[in-house]
Amino acid sequence: MDTRHALVRPPSSRMGEGLVTHIERSDDVDYGLAVRQWQAYVDALHAAGWTTTEVEAADELPDSVFVEDAMVVYGDLAVIARPGADERRAETEAAEVAVRARGYRIAHIEAPGTLDGGDVLKHDGRVWVGLGGRTNEAGVEQLRAHLAPLGADVIGVPVRKVLHLKSAVTALPDGTVVGHGPLVDDPDVWAGHFLDVPEESGAHVVVLDAGTVLMASSAPASAALFRERGLDVVTVDISEFEKMEGCVTCLSVRLRGVPR
Numbered sequence: 597m598d599t600r601h602a603l604v605r606p607p608s609s610r611m612g613e614g615l616v617t618h619i620e621r622s623d624d625v626d627y628g629l630a631v632r633q634w635q636a637y638v639d640a641l642h643a644a645g646w647t648t649t650e651v652e653a654a655d656e657l658p659d660s661v662f663v664e665d666a667m668v669v670y671g672d673l674a675v676i677a678r679p680g681a682d683e684r685r686a687e688t689e690a691a692e693v694a695v696r697a698r699g700y701r702i703a704h705i706e707a708p709g710t711l712d713g714g715d716v717l718k719h720d721g722r723v724w725v726g727l728g729g730r731t732n733e734a735g736v737e738q739l740r741a742h743l744a745p746l747g748a749d750v751i752g753v754p755v756r757k758v759l760h761l762k763s764a765v766t767a768l769p770d771g772t773v774v775g776h777g778p779l780v781d782d783p784d785v786w787a788g789h790f791l792d793v794p795e796e797s798g799a800h801v802v803v804l805d806a807g808t809v810l811m812a813s814s815a816p817a818s819a820a821l822f823r824e825r826g827l828d829v830v831t832v833d834i835s836e837f838e839k840m841e842g843c844v845t846c847l848s849v850r851l852r853g854v855p856r
């Protein structure tokens with residue numbers, strides 16, 4: 597079964613107060629523009645055949661639009677994250693309600709473990725988890741224990757230069773891992789199937805289907821590279837989310853082919 601359903605969460609009007617770690621804080625986050633960009637992102641998912649569920653908006657949680665960080669979904673199991681930043685811990689509650697309502701089994705990362713969904717890259721039975729920022733060793737161990745019965749091979753990898761593993765690398769539909777060289781701690785993890793892309797945000801793709809990726813319009817040279825490889829590339833402007841250290845992956849949780 598190939599269902600395509602995604603969880604999304606509307607931006608908080610306080611999103612400009614969210615966390616920034618590796619970039620300068622911007623004082624000109626435009627909430628009205630962010631809402632329009634978020635809607636265009638959701639529209640792009642719909643245009644590609646995806647349906648969506650909105651997790652209940654939370655104005656008091658500035659980073660809640662980055663719903664990907666709230667969980668890791670694998671097969672029929674949703675592992676609810678325990679965000680590495682205290683300020684983001686309360687985001688998981690409503691996200692859990694939404695994924696439970698879709699029929700997923702639920703597990704939790706527990707203290708002292710921390711794990712952000714943005715640190716988890718999955719492809720074909722392999723699950724790479726970024727260590728060094730928001731996710732700790734205990735979080736990786738717990739995720740490994742939850743996913744082992746499902747046959748997943750969980751591999752910890754270093755992340756020091758950017759916020760999350762998926763701020764550094766994501767995977768194209770054929771499993772090629774894409775990253776902007778200067779921001780990837782150890783590209784040898786993916787030796788033989790790593791593609792260096794010319795722009796930071798060129799490293800961020802959402803796989804819409806076997807031949808199509810969604811990415812930010814801020815990486816035109818990387819988009820051209822992917823098109824040369826035969827992919828269809830859909831682009832969206834997410835400038836207001838990039839100011840808050842977000843990228844296209846963080847704005848949704850993709851649910852592929854399970855429960856209902």
Ligand SMILES: NC(=O)NCCC[C@H](N)C(=O)O
Nearest residue numbers: 614615662714840841842846
């Ligand atoms: N998965 C992601 O890369 N999420 C982006 C989170 C950005 C947010 N401002 C944060 O620092 O947590």
